[in-house]
Amino acid sequence: MEMQAVQQPVMPQLNRPAPDFTAKTTQGEKSLADYKGKWLVLFAHPADFTPVCTTEFSAFATRAEQFKAVNTELLGLSIDGIHAHIAWTRSIKENFGIEIPFPIIADLNMKVANAYGMVQPGASDTSAVRATFVIDPDGILRAMIYYPMSNGRSVDEVLRLVKALQTSDEHGVATPEAWQPGEPVIVPPPHTDAEAEARKDQGYEYTDWYFSKKTL
Template sequence: MDVEMMKTAGSVRIGNHAPDFQARSTKGDFRLSTLRGQWVIFFSHPADFTPVCSTEFAELARRQAAFDSLNCKLVGLSVDSLYAHLAWVRALKDLFGVDIGFPIIEDPSMVVGRAYGMIDDAAFDSMTMRSTFFIDPQGIIRATTCYPHNVGRSVEEMLRLLRALQCVDGADVLTPEGWDDGQRLLLPVAEQADGDRDWFCRFEDRA
């Protein structure tokens, strides 16, 4: 496995370049940087054949077309081997009737997880690995989420956050609480002629 390691474990933050890596996956040899030009949601899970992860993967498979329509690639990661991943994919097909169309990366040495700060350097297992990284087309991390191993993520929230990131990308607007596609946007804080700041919520004029 070839990984572009960060200098310090756990140092990956919003605004950083996502560390590149090459590894085996359920879709063949994989290198993260080949996905430049597209949004990427890179997410980890503690282990294959676990209840919470299985429900997440099943729902991600069902919503695959929604991510595709937003020019976003899904990439999963677990410490389990490629052979375990392949067996789990077959089991998910049998149990939920879904096809996992996105790659699942093997990380038995936990080197990728540590490069992304998903696992502490001193950790002996992957129980902290339920992290998600939203990576823009230039390879920059734009948002992250981290859940404990016993709480499942919301696929709908993953989609909402992706839509919000794409909406504000390169635009001088802000998204208010709970914003989703089609709703009104906020305008940045305005500077008044006398130097005062108009800090109160100003919504975009939607004619």
């Protein structure tokens, strides 16, 4: 008896164009092209009216202005319908006093979820896992974060990551673990023996030829 192969999710790739989409949302039809020129955080949740998702959406909502301040838009998604989304956001406002200012994709046909690898057979065949995608102003996928169904993600970490990516792009540097704006950044390592030898005299916070920091 032949065993049926488990269909693996299609996974988008970092530093490649993000999968295109056009979808119905709580704020009308939205497409990836609508966000050209801005950073976009696209994030999925398993279902409306679930407690962990409620905490995450509340956190995204209360930080929406901080994302906007760094040219970043928010876009939620779940495999629920428009009316479920509307009822849930109204419930959040009524029970928690938090208004959800960003649109939520109604992905009943799972088209966007499948394109972004949000449906994970090992976790759920009918819901999108807690996936977060950071897309840059040119539509390039720059970061992906996946969380299990049982544990909420850190919205502060998503905001920190966006700021770190923007800093790396603007200044051609890397950022260390848990970096926050204003802290020293990592200078790219040299590529020749001569450059390595000269590195300690270039005015950086020098530890070794491959590890130097500077303050922007």
